[in-house]
Amino acid sequence: MTLRPVLIFRWIAFLLAAGYCLRTLFFGGWDGFGGPFRYLTIWALFCSFFAFSRMMAIEEGRSDARWDGFVCMTAVINTMVVFLYWRLYFADPTSVTNNGQLRAWSLELYLHGLGPLLQVIDTLFIHRAYRRLGAAFAWLIGVICLYVAWAELVVQRFNDAPEGMVTSGLPYPFLNNLELAERAVFYCSNLAVGAGVLLIYAAIAWGFRRRFPAPAML
Known part of the structure; x- marks a missing residue:
């Protein structure tokens, strides 16, 4: 098999996601009910792993199912995780961590930086998704709900x-300081932010497809 740049990119993205998923399963902290799956960050990580596995299948000719709605939702969820985590952390570190201290930097920078970035790059410039926004919105609303x-x-x-x-x-400390009505407003506002991010990515993807109509090559 020829190791084309896109294939190398996707192998790296896939193996990183797989490695961090395994790390989560074995060392993610199961001290409370739900373990690491209490956190939206981990949901985004496993969605990325599945999305990258489907992109690898397409790249290697093992599947022609694009999963456009799912991969768009995954990119948006990852973006929301990055935005919310760092905004809340820099405002008050104890709002999203138990003691205000970050875990290992290699973990934090992947979960709240590099991993989401790789997902967004793939969906925008390689997979060229954001063509079926109805499916993407359905996945986004469904996963958040x-x-x-x-x-x-x-x-x-x-x-x-x-x-x-x-x-x-509740999984994040700051949520436990909010009344139910306040939490509902927080959830709805972030769903609206997610919808806005999806539209922004769709506009970027549309512009990229118009400027570079041929398949993107890295």
Whole structure:
């Protein structure tokens, strides 16, 4: 098999995602119900792993299923994770970490930097997605709603920590300082942000396809 630049890129992206997924499963911290899957970051990581596996299948000619809606949603979720995490961390480190301290930099920079960036690059410039926005919006709304239901109805119920001024058990410390109505506003506002990011990426992808109509080559 010829090692073309795009294939090399996708192999690197896929292996990195696979490695961090394995690290999460074995060393991700299972001290509370739901373990690392309490966090949206980990949902985004595993979505990236699946998305990269499908891109590899296409690149190697093993599949022609594009999964456009799913890969677009994955890029948007990853972008939301990066934006929310660093915004909340720099405002108050204890709002998203247990003690205000970051974990290993190699982990933080991948989960909240490099990994999402690789996903966005692939969807915009290699896979050339964002053609079927209806499917992308459906995936985005579905995943966010599923995560909110998981956090509010399951994770909170079966965990006592972290504790907040209002409630306890929600995965991110700051959420436990918000009333239910305030959390609903937070969830809806971030869903709106996600929809906006999807539209921005769709515009970038459209412009790129117009400027470079031939398949992109790295």
